[in-house]
Amino acid sequence: MSFMPTKWIKRDFLLVIMFLQLMVYVTVFFDIPIARQVLGFFYFTFLPGFIILKLLKLDRFDWVETVLFSVGLSIAFLMLGGLLVNEFGLLFGVSQPLSVVPLMTVLNSLILIGVVLVYLKSEDVEIWKSEPVEKSPFVLLFLCLPILSIVGAMYVNAYGNNFLLLFLLIAISLLLVMSVISKKFLSSKLYPLAVLMIAISLLYHFSLVSNYLVGSDIHVEHYIFQTIEISKYWSPTNPYSGDTGLGRLHSMLSITILSTVYSTMLSMDSTWVFKLLYPLIFSFVPLGLYQVWQTYVSKKYAFISAFLFMAQATFYTEMLGLNRQMIAELFFVLLLLVILNKKMKSVNKTVCFMIFSFALVTSHYALPEIFLFSISLVLISLLVLKRPSRNISVGMVVFFFALMFTWYIYTSGSAAFDSILGFGDYVYRQLGDFFNPASRGQTVLRGLGLESPPTIWNAISRTFAYLVQALFVFGFVGLITRRVKPNFDREYYVLTSVAMVILAALILVPGLANTLNMTRFYHILLFFLAPFCVLGAEVIASFLYKRKTEIVTLILMLGILTPYFLFQTNFVYEVTGSQSWSLPLSGHRLGIRLHTNFALVTEQEVYGARWLSRHSGAEDPIVFADSYIFSVLVGYGMLTKISTLTNVTEPKEGSFVYLGTLNTVYGVIIGQDTWNTTDILESNFGFSSKLYSSHACEIYKITNP
Numbered sequence: 001m002s003f004m005p006t007k008w009i010k011r012d013f014l015l016v017i018m019f020l021q022l023m024v025y026v027t028v029f030f031d032i033p034i035a036r037q038v039l040g041f042f043y044f045t046f047l048p049g050f051i052i053l054k055l056l057k058l059d060r061f062d063w064v065e066t067v068l069f070s071v072g073l074s075i076a077f078l079m080l081g082g083l084l085v086n087e088f089g090l091l092f093g094v095s096q097p098l099s100v101v102p103l104m105t106v107l108n109s110l111i112l113i114g115v116v117l118v119y120l121k122s123e124d125v126e127i128w129k130s131e132p133v134e135k136s137p138f139v140l141l142f143l144c145l146p147i148l149s150i151v152g153a154m155y156v157n158a159y160g161n162n163f164l165l166l167f168l169l170i171a172i173s174l175l176l177v178m179s180v181i182s183k184k185f186l187s188s189k190l191y192p193l194a195v196l197m198i199a200i201s202l203l204y205h206f207s208l209v210s211n212y213l214v215g216s217d218i219h220v221e222h223y224i225f226q227t228i229e230i231s232k233y234w235s236p237t238n239p240y241s242g243d244t245g246l247g248r249l250h251s252m253l254s255i256t257i258l259s260t261v262y263s264t265m266l267s268m269d270s271t272w273v274f275k276l277l278y279p280l281i282f283s284f285v286p287l288g289l290y291q292v293w294q295t296y297v298s299k300k301y302a303f304i305s306a307f308l309f310m311a312q313a314t315f316y317t318e319m320l321g322l323n324r325q326m327i328a329e330l331f332f333v334l335l336l337l338v339i340l341n342k343k344m345k346s347v348n349k350t351v352c353f354m355i356f357s358f359a360l361v362t363s364h365y366a367l368p369e370i371f372l373f374s375i376s377l378v379l380i381s382l383l384v385l386k387r388p389s390r391n392i393s394v395g396m397v398v399f400f401f402a403l404m405f406t407w408y409i410y411t412s413g414s415a416a417f418d419s420i421l422g423f424g425d426y427v428y429r430q431l432g433d434f435f436n437p438a439s440r441g442q443t444v445l446r447g448l449g450l451e452s453p454p455t456i457w458n459a460i461s462r463t464f465a466y467l468v469q470a471l472f473v474f475g476f477v478g479l480i481t482r483r484v485k486p487n488f489d490r491e492y493y494v495l496t497s498v499a500m501v502i503l504a505a506l507i508l509v510p511g512l513a514n515t516l517n518m519t520r521f522y523h524i525l526l527f528f529l530a531p532f533c534v535l536g537a538e539v540i541a542s543f544l545y546k547r548k549t550e551i552v553t554l555i556l557m558l559g560i561l562t563p564y565f566l567f568q569t570n571f572v573y574e575v576t577g578s579q580s581w582s583l584p585l586s587g588h589r590l591g592i593r594l595h596t597n598f599a600l601v602t603e604q605e606v607y608g609a610r611w612l613s614r615h616s617g618a619e620d621p622i623v624f625a626d627s628y629i630f631s632v633l634v635g636y637g638m639l640t641k642i643s644t645l646t647n648v649t650e651p652k653e654g655s656f657v658y659l660g661t662l663n664t665v666y667g668v669i670i671g672q673d674t675w676n677t678t679d680i681l682e683s684n685f686g687f688s689s690k691l692y693s694s695h696a697c698e699i700y701k702i703t704n705p
Contacts, residue, residue: 010119017115020047021108028104031267040266041277044107049073051114055121056348064192065337068288069352072334075258075281075327076359081107082257086234096232098260107261138185141175142197149201153208153584160588162574165205169571172198173562176307180300180554188299195290195306199283202316202569207279209584212601212636213271215321219635220246221255226270226638228256229263236411246640251411254327254363274323282319282326286310288333292340293531297486304557305530308468311565314523325520328364331356332371332527339375339391340492353396361404368404370502370524372397377501378494391491457578461567467560468533471540475532476500478539486535499528533557595662596670601632605660608697609637612656615691622655626669629660646671649684651702657685661696 024043027036049070053061061069082098085106089097096102145168152164179186179194186194213222224246228234234256240246249255263273286306294302309315319326338344338352361368375392382389408414453459476496478484488496503525506518534557541552566572570582580586583598594600609632612623624645625633633639643649645657646669663669663677681688685700692699 014115014119017047017051018112021112024108025104028100028265028267037266037268041262044078044262044265045074045281046070047074048077048107048111048114049075051111051118052077054118055114056351057121058344058348060343064287064291068284068291068334068337071281071284072330072356072359073352075330076355077110078107078261079253079258079359079362080355081110082261083234083253086257087236090233098228098232098234098257098264100264103261103264107265136185136187136190138178139190139193141171142186142190142194145172145175145197145201146204149205150208153205156209156584156587157211162585162588165584166571166574168201168205169566169569172201173565176565177558177562180304180558188303191294191299191303192287192290195303195310196283196287198307199286199310200280202310203279203283203320206316206584207275207320209587210600211271211603212606213274213321213631214583214598214600215318216599216631218274218321218323219631221249221323222270222274222635223638223640224249225255225259225263225274228260229270232260232264234260240640248365249324251408252324252363252365254324258327259323278323278326279320281330285326285329285333286315288330288337289527289530292333292336295340296488296492297531297534300554301531301534304534304554304561307565308533308561309526309530311561311568312523312526313568314519316569318517318519319523322520324364325367328360328367329524331360331363332367332524335360335371336495336527339396340489341391349391350396354399357400357403361400361407365408367524368400372400372404373502374495374498375400377498378491381494381497382490387490389491455578457567457573457576460563461572464560464564464567468564471533471536471560472529474536474539475534476536478535479532483539483542484535486531496528496532499525503529592662592666592668595628595660595666599628599631601636602661602696604694604696605629605632606636608658608660608692608694608699609633609639611692612658612699613637613639616656618654622652623658624649624655625658626660626663627671628662629658632660633658644671645669645680647673647675647680647684649680651685651688653702655702656691657681657688657700657702659698659700664698665696 020039020043024040026032027039046067047070049072050066052073053066053069058069082103085102086097089102094102148164148168148171152162152168155161155164175194175198179191213219227239234253236251238247238250240250259270259273259278262268262277263270266273268277286309289309290302290306293305297305319329335353335356338349338356341349344352360371376397379389379392379394379397453462475484479486479488479493479496502521506521534553537556537560538549538553541549541556545552563572570580570585572578573580574582574585580590581597583590583594583600587594587600590598612621612633620639620641622641622643623633623639624643627644630642633642659677667677669675669677669680681700685702688700688702690698691701
């Protein structure tokens, strides 16, 4: 099976790219709906990086590596190109350099120059290294998964019916089982496509529920994004003097420059840039991990490991509220592919390392620290063992260190750098509680089995989670004792050891897990540890039945991983009617928890926040609100002077009181305690006048307190 011709005559390639560029100009300047968004996204997300690959003559890549590097280099191109347009635009008298004309002119000119250089340097253009793939009609089942996910999410939004999403999760489980046990069902060469389809379907089944953003951090990211989108300019200085949190987000190009480029070029609403495009880009992360792992373990083991990574709930829940980290993780994976790749020439490896390092550093502030710590330990460890690394050099480490701290110190008033120091100080102050288990955080205690489960279903769920963790340990011990012999090279062996050290530190060092959140740390560590789960199963299988170790390993993994997935997605909780934490599956019965646990935004709340922003009479008015509604005021109202509404709130003349669904429909205000909304209004704000009222939103103005 072939997806497209693998080699083109260079003239045909040039003509095709020029035609695509012409079509992009037409769809953009005539603003043709759907065509502008679809063509523009694939044009800007794949083509620039593919041209860079051809300029570097990286023709030995298979289709998976070609796609991954094309996406990564394209996004880095948009971030760096957008930054250059932003910085040089003002020098040429362009007051809004991130508007459509400057961006279109510069980005398309650079793409055209790149195509011409490819034409001049090449005899013909190899799209990717061609390998025959067995045809399988069952691959269509995987291609249907994203469609089922999108339709299922829309059905939940329209009718509150989760039947299609429940069917989706069962279908994914069955396809996993069939793919692992039957070579005729799915060729190993199609595992990458299966991974990508599963990733997209899991991400969209959560992301597309609700027409508004869901989460907490995402609303602050949305606020930062909108300030750049409106002004069409990004300032390297910190416009939020004294606010380290907003300042460090402002220094991240992943949610400033990149999102603005997409929004401007595709004419997409800022909400849908985050809900549609970023999850689609993030879906390439498990594909990249599969590509890394299949070098060291079998393709089947790599496929199972990738499924484990996607099955863990953080992937399709918490991560969807962290757009900067989604983009950063793509570059993290690509950097692993670069430093562990034995096929790349040293010059090309250096160029790709520099590009992806810049993109990672400017996308997030914690992931670069983890990456720098990991490669530094690898370099030092191998030097101490007198087995110097062939893939990681001192120059790489020094370059990454210099780039990271230069960016963090000299952008946004060193807000990101100050945050790093603040996190370090926080951990240092927590060391006095070393012998207090609670200092590790609730998630760590739960992971260690020190917190009792509320129901029998939670107990069963945790049992499968503990089995997965136990397999990690068995796999690592099996590697050290040589009970299993994967094809690990020295760099990857040390990287996995570093990951185990970090995991131990998160458990032992008080407060360390709280700096980023333990679930996010665990998600990141799966980049290295996921294959150990399969290796651990192989260790156990070798004791149980030495003759057919692989079969026993696969049965053991499917027996653990399938129910683990169904519990992680909350499928079991929903079908049994137990307490569920899934917004797409159980939103219809969550009631008040939609607002207290998910901070779900309603249409009335969005309209109310925007109305207040336009009609307050002040540029940034003082607003008192329930802490659960802060997100909509920041993300959609673009308001930042927000104070928590409680029974001891001191009224200020000219300020406002904003009430959301939790306060109006359910009649409560929740803080350290729970108060009746009517009592708070009558006792503290009886002199206020109501300015705005809808079913789920009310706004009052404080007069003469």
